[in-house]
Structures are given as structure tokens and as C-alpha cells.
Amino acid sequence: MAELGGFTCVRDPDVRSFAAAALDWLVRDPVRNTVPAALVDGLLRDGLDPGDAVWLRVMRGGTVAGTALWTPPRAMFVSAPDPAAARFLGAYVASAPAELAGLDAVNGADGELEAFADGYGAAEVTGWRNRLHVLDTLRPPVGVPGSLAEATPADLGLVLDWVRAFGVETGTSSEQSEASAAARLAAGGLCWFWRAGGEPVSFLWRTRPVGGVVRLSAVYTPPSRRGHGYAAACVAGASARALDAGAQRCVLYTDLANPVSNRLYARLGYVPVLDGGVRKLGVPRVAA
Template sequence: MKWNTYTDLHVFKQKVEDFLLKKEEANNLILGILKRLVSLENVFAASIEKDETVVAAFLQTPPHSLVVVVDEQFSTDEIISYSIKNLKEELPSLPGINSTKTVSHHFAKEWSKLMNLSYRVHMEQCMMACDQVQPIQISEGTLQIAKPEHASLLTDWLLEFVEESDLLPVIRMNAESLIQQSIQGENLYTWSVGDEIVSMVNKTRETKNSIGINQVYTPPSHRNKGYASSAVHQLTEQLLKQYKSCVLYTDLANPTSNSIYKKIGYKPIEECSHILFSQQ
């Protein structure tokens, strides 16, 4: 096997893109990150080749976890052991790993033992994809592109969403920036009843044939009325006119949201684990 690290984003993309597109929906996270990057400054990127064929790709944008994609047709044990041997030298202060459940847990066990670290599962998720929406009861209201005058409220909602979802903390300044960028890019949508917005949903990580949906949030005072389900349904239906599929991550610990997405037409395609490391 051959280990490659990259200093040029374009070379990395050229090397790994075809490999990642073989499972485009499942690899939406890393493909979406790659599309947003303009350079590899302060970013770690690597690949493993076997007989001149890419069998694994690695990407980390600090301070986030390392995103790992492994071709599981090959020996996962061999690829993980080989990657850890090289990562020990090149990325010793790894905060965590985000990959399929099998890869994440195997990697975490070996890495923590080698580096004398502890590890914990931050979140078990399921990647789901939809290529055709199913009919559901649509609640009162309409889907609209978020407006600049709603930025402050939607920033509050994003912070509440992060806290409730047990995602890694986001400071308000960063949340404000994320909301402003999403509004300017016309990526953030609201579900509105009359003049009142009652839920939000965001489109993200566009790839060649698919696009992601995230930040689905309804504040407690407006829940149990179907607003989020309706927003996701309508946005998915709209996006499927342009893309072959929509993808989203669900928290496996939340059976309610999983059930709702399945009714809309989303089907499970991959279980993923986000694991964090810490000093013992």
C-alpha cells in the first residue's frame, strides 16, 4: 500500500473524487467539505492506494474530527492499521474520527491504545437518502427562503439546535456567521404560518448528483404540529427537481425523527459513528 499526503487541494480532489463518487450519497459529508474548500491551508488530506487504486481517503478541517472513507471491499483491518501507523507521525493530536460505524469503532480502539487515550462515542447516526418523496399530510404554512430580518432569531434557533442535538458547541459569533452565510446563499428556509416563522431547515453539501439537508429545527412552542416534517418534505420535493437525491444524517437515539424521515421517503444507506478522543 502507498500513503499519500497533499499540499494542493486540486491534486487531492483529482486523486480521490472518483473513489468517493462510487458511493456519492454515503460520502456526502467529505464531498461537500471538499467542494467548499478553496485551499488546503491548515487542512489535513491524505489517501491510501493499493495497486494504484485509491482505497481510503482522509480529510480534517481543524478543530473538527478526521473524516475517513474506506473501501470496505478491501481488508479494513489492514487499511486501518496502515493509516494509524502514518497518522501517528503526521496527525498525532487527532480530536476524533467520523466514519462508518465499523471503521470508526475499529479505528478508535487501535488509536486510543497506541496513543494512550480514552475515547467515547459522541453520536451514532444514520445516513439516509431520498430520491422520491412520499405523500404526507402537509401542515398549515408555507416554505420560504429565510430573510435577513430573521437572522437574529434563526441564530438563536441554531444555538438551541446545537445544544439539543448534542453537537459540538458553537459560539454565538460563529452561529451568526453561519446563519448570515446561509441566508446570503439562499440555503436556509423557514416554514411560516402567516407572518410568523415556526420552523427552519437548511440545504447543504452539494455534490455532483445529490445535496444534503440539515439544521431541521422547530422551537418547543411550535412542536407537534408537523411543521418540520412539512418543511423537509417540501424542500426535498423542490430539490429533487434539480438533484437525483437528497441526503441527511439522523441521530439513531431519536426514533421519532427517523420515523418521520422514512415516511417522507428517506431510506437508510449507512450507519455512522462520530467518536472523540481525550487524555486518560
């Protein structure tokens, strides 16, 4: 089913083709689309292109109405604020099992996933729920020992260990390719430690600005180093650096099940703008 109700679905062969057709649409709302826009921008800049990725565009006439990006084994990220487009996308995915073999979950904003699930026929809410925040007025913590320091290519092993540990703790994907992490470190300005006593004690990385928006993620402090404010200091320091370097806005996601992190970012000046999460896909309606 490639056409229904005035919508069509186009699968682009690679990230370059997808970006040429859809990146401008994504950056019209760079906060809401921070995940797909940053992914596409990063792959283009670093010269990387996952060969097993799926790049979908929902079109109405000659205009993009939604997108879906799938880089296995992660969930497919859906961006379709028009409910009719999201519903059509769900029906399209349900009708293309061979093309999307192995897809078992979708990620995105609540309203979009509800419409997607209506078109697909079976998509259950899971325990993973997140909230997107935008920095309003930065309020750095006071009295945290240490300082912000940029991670370098020599830190690749530690960065991979901590990002994977973050994935395991949060229940998100812990898979992180060495090539992707190395590209971030080589780019400069994207990976940051908070260092205290001469040692790294907390970490995060961020995206390059896309549509003026930088997203901070993978905020991780080893268990033995927690309780000293290092993560808060790292987030505040990296946010300030990003803004000083020309970013217009900083954003980040929190786990709604983690009240500690939600309170932490609120104290730093981040305010919530959008709730979302991951939904597991069941047997689609067309195949039931």
C-alpha cells in the first residue's frame, strides 16, 4: 500500500537522498525533530551511512508530511505531526512486512504514535516514557568541585564504556558503534567530561547545531561518583559552551520514570515541551 487518501510513501535509497528531500522539512521544527534532524546531519557530516537503515517520507502532493527513520536494532523514529499522515504511515508499515522485517517498535511523540498505532492496528505503550525539555534560562549549580573538559580521541575507550553503561542503566539501546563515537570525538566540541581531582567523573555528548538546536544526551556518572553534583555541572557547562559557540537552543530528553533527573534538569533551567516514548508493535491489522 503505497498510496491512500492523498498520501504516498517514498523510501529513499540512502541518507543523502533522504536529506535532499526531507532535511529542510525536519529543521522547520528543529526542537520537535531534534532526533531525526541530528541523525541525518551527523551521518552526512561524518561520511557515515548505515547500509541497513530505512528512510521513509510521507508525501502529500509534492510536499513532505512526515518521516520515519529506522536504523536497526533501534526503534523506528516517527515524525508526523499531522495525524492523518501518521495514521497513513502506520498503515503503510503494517502493509510492508518484507520491507521492514525485524521492526518491532516505534519511537516518537505521544500524539503521533497514537495516530500511527491507529493506522497500524497494534502498538502497545511500553514502560519507556520520555520528556523533551528546552533550556529557558540557564542556572548553573554552585559549589561543585572540578571543571568542564573536552573529551579527545584518546578517550574513545572510556567514552564507549560509559555510553554503553548509560544505555544499560536506562534500558535504551546500549549499542554504539566505535566509528560513530570516534567521529564525534574527531569533530571536536561534541563530547565533554566533568573532571574533578584530575579524573573524569561525569560525561555527556551533544549534537552539532541543526536548525540552531543542540541536543545533549548520554549523561552518565559512574555509580561511585554520584551524589556530588557532577552531572548537573557537566550539563550546565556543556549547555553554556554550546550557546557560546552559536547554538540558539539546547534540548535534552529525560526518562519520565526517573524523578531525580527530571528535578535536576528543572533546577538547571530546562522546561518540558513534549512527551513521548516507545511503543511495541504487535500483529498489524492487515495481517490479523
